[in-house]
Amino acid sequence: MSLQATTRPPAQRQARAVRLGPRSVAALALVSAVGVAGFGWPFLAPPTSRIGAHAQDAPWLFAGVLVLLVAVVAAAISESGLGPKAVAMLGVLAATGAALRPIGAGTAGIEPMFFLMVLSGRVLGPGFGFVLGSVTMFASALLTGGVGPWLPFQMLAMGWFAMGAGLLPGPDRLRGRGELVMLAGYGFLAAFAYGTVMNMAGWPFMSALASNVAFDPHAPVAANLARFVAYCLATSLGWDLGRAVVTVVLTLTIGPAVLRALRRATRRAAFETPVTFDAAEK
Numbered sequence: 001m002s003l004q005a006t007t008r009p010p011a012q013r014q015a016r017a018v019r020l021g022p023r024s025v026a027a028l029a030l031v032s033a034v035g036v037a038g039f040g041w042p043f044l045a046p047p048t049s050r051i052g053a054h055a056q057d058a059p060w061l062f063a064g065v066l067v068l069l070v071a072v073v074a075a076a077i078s079e080s081g082l083g084p085k086a087v088a089m090l091g092v093l094a095a096t097g098a099a100l101r102p103i104g105a106g107t108a109g110i111e112p113m114f115f116l117m118v119l120s121g122r123v124l125g126p127g128f129g130f131v132l133g134s135v136t137m138f139a140s141a142l143l144t145g146g147v148g149p150w151l152p153f154q155m156l157a158m159g160w161f162a163m164g165a166g167l168l169p170g171p172d173r174l175r176g177r178g179e180l181v182m183l184a185g186y187g188f189l190a191a192f193a194y195g196t197v198m199n200m201a202g203w204p205f206m207s208a209l210a211s212n213v214a215f216d217p218h219a220p221v222a223a224n225l226a227r228f229v230a231y232c233l234a235t236s237l238g239w240d241l242g243r244a245v246v247t248v249v250l251t252l253t254i255g256p257a258v259l260r261a262l263r264r265a266t267r268r269a270a271f272e273t274p275v276t277f278d279a280a281e282k
């Protein structure tokens with residue numbers, strides 16, 4: 001009698017590095033809710049609220065809370081099946097994304113890491129995508145010296161960015177040009193969304209006396225919304241457009257090769273393939 005290791009063939013569906021369980025979903029929902037409050041509190045608090053008196057303090061408070069919550073989400077997702085193979089792939093992709101980010105530092109919108117987050121989230125699923133986006137942004141901040149109160153917001157926003165790619169339809173069926181066009185379209189819109197939510201994180205720091213596009217805690221929501229739109233148009237539209245265009249171009253040109261490489265690595269890693277040992281006679 002001998003023990004022979006046999007590997008069951010994987011299911012037809014596309015493998016995922018992390019399968020989200022109820023606890024992970026609940027943790028993601030919690031951190032996302034707090035994140036929405038952290039980004040959008042100027043529009044959620046009425047002008048008569050006492051929070052307006054702490055306009056300069058609120059972003060720091062939310063940054064501290066987000067650090068803890070992102071750690072909780074990472075732990076919850078890890079408990080749901082982030083095995084050694086997934087950790088290894090997470091490390092490789094996060095290091096690659098962190099290395100890509102400085103390439104466009106100081107150049108309007110040339111940020112190639114975003115297309116890698118889109119394709120990785122698409123192949124490896126929303127749970128892995130959220131962890132990858134957060135870890136990549138943290139690693140790139142350490143690499144570029146970009147550590148500050150804005151970092152937790154960047155980690156959460158990039159986690160959302162990569163997770164959204166994993167939630168796109170047809171992960172097991174859609175292939176070819178149709179998939180590339182969908183991913184390019186998502187990357188284009190999500191690049192603007194990322195820039196917009198990051199603007200919301202820093203906008204309340206501006207003094208209302210310094211500019212007519214700054215946050216005014218005493219103004220009604222409609223007036224502040226108009227100020228915020230003007231602020232985005234004046235300060236970040238060109239950068240966000242460059243980021244969106246670069247993401248689209250890279251997705252359509254080298255995206256097919258990267259998708260094939262990611263899917264091949266996922267199949268070889270066999271994240272979801274259980275190993276059994278059957279007794280066999282010689």
